Amino acid sequence: MTVAMLKLNTRAVLRLSGSEARPFLQGLVTNDVMKASEDHAVYAGLLTPQGKFLFDMIVVATGDDLLLDVEAPRKPDLIRRLMMYKLRADVTITDEIDLSVWVSFEQPSGTGTSYQDPRHESLGWRLMTDTAPEDTSLSLDAYEERRLSLGVPDSSRDMEVEKYFWLETDAERLHGVSFTKGCFVGQELTARMKHRTALKKKLVAVKADGGSLSSGQKLETADGKNAGEIRTTDGTHGIAYLRLEFSDTSLNADGAPVQLA
Structure with a gap:
C-alpha cells in the first residue's frame, strides 16, 4: 500500500x-x-x-x-x-x-x-x-493545518532569528532541549530560564473563532493591550508569539475572537 x-x-x-x-x-x-x-x-x-x-x-x-x-x-x-x-x-x-x-x-x-x-x-x-x-x-494545506493545530513552529517562519529565546519557541514541549546532556552554545542562559525565571513570552497555537487570521496580525486584549502577534497561519489555525500574562484573557485579532488551542 x-x-x-x-x-x-x-x-x-x-x-x-x-x-x-x-x-x-x-x-x-x-x-x-x-x-x-x-x-x-x-x-x-x-x-x-x-x-x-x-x-x-x-x-x-x-x-x-x-x-x-x-x-x-x-x-x-x-x-x-x-x-x-x-x-x-x-x-x-x-x-x-x-x-x-x-x-x-x-x-x-x-x-x-x-x-x-x-x-x-x-x-x-x-x-x-x-x-x-x-x-x-x-x-501542503493538510500538512500545514496539522502542524499549526499542534503548535509546531516552522523554523524562522515562526521563530525570529536572534530574538526569541529557545524556551520561548516551546522547545521543551517539542522535545528540543536536554538539561542533562552537558554544555551547548547558550546552555547557561537556557538553564537559568528553566530553573530560575518564569517565561514571559512563548509561541502558542491559536485558532480563529470566526474571522480569519493573517501573518503579522496583532493580538489584543478586550481593552486594547498588545498581547502578541500571529506568525504563520492558514487563516483558521495559527502560531502566535504571546505575552503569557494574557494567556487567560479574551483575545482578538482585528476585533475577531481568537482562542488558544
Whole structure:
C-alpha cells in the first residue's frame, strides 16, 4: 500500500561525517544527539551564546554519519556557522543536494532514511530520499493545518532569528532541549530560564473563532493591550508569539475572537 506524501521544498539535508562528527554537534546544539539513531530522530537548536534561536534541525543517524534536516533558505548560513566552530575537528560537512525531505502521516515505505517527527508524534513521518515517492498526493494545506493545530513552529517562519529565546519557541514541549546532556552554545542562559525565571513570552497555537487570521496580525486584549502577534497561519489555525500574562484573557485579532488551542 502506498502512502500519500508531500515534498517540503523549504527543507534541505546536510551530512556530518568523520570520527568527531557526533561529539562536534553534541557540544553545539541543545539536545542529546548521542541518542540519534537510524530509527530515532532528535530535534535540536543551535543558539547564540545568549541562548537565542539561530537554527533548528532534526538529526538522524545513518551508519556513522549524521543527517541534518534543516531549513533550506538558511542552509548556507548554517554551513558557515558550523565551519566557524569546526576548527580542526575531524568533521566533514556535506551539502546533500540530491536528497529531498518528504512528509507523510503514515510510515513511508520508499527508499531512503525515514524517521518519525520527534517534535510531535501526530505530525507523522519524514523521509530523506533522492527518489520521488509513488504517491505525492498529500497536500501542503493538510500538512500545514496539522502542524499549526499542534503548535509546531516552522523554523524562522515562526521563530525570529536572534530574538526569541529557545524556551520561548516551546522547545521543551517539542522535545528540543536536554538539561542533562552537558554544555551547548547558550546552555547557561537556557538553564537559568528553566530553573530560575518564569517565561514571559512563548509561541502558542491559536485558532480563529470566526474571522480569519493573517501573518503579522496583532493580538489584543478586550481593552486594547498588545498581547502578541500571529506568525504563520492558514487563516483558521495559527502560531502566535504571546505575552503569557494574557494567556487567560479574551483575545482578538482585528476585533475577531481568537482562542488558544
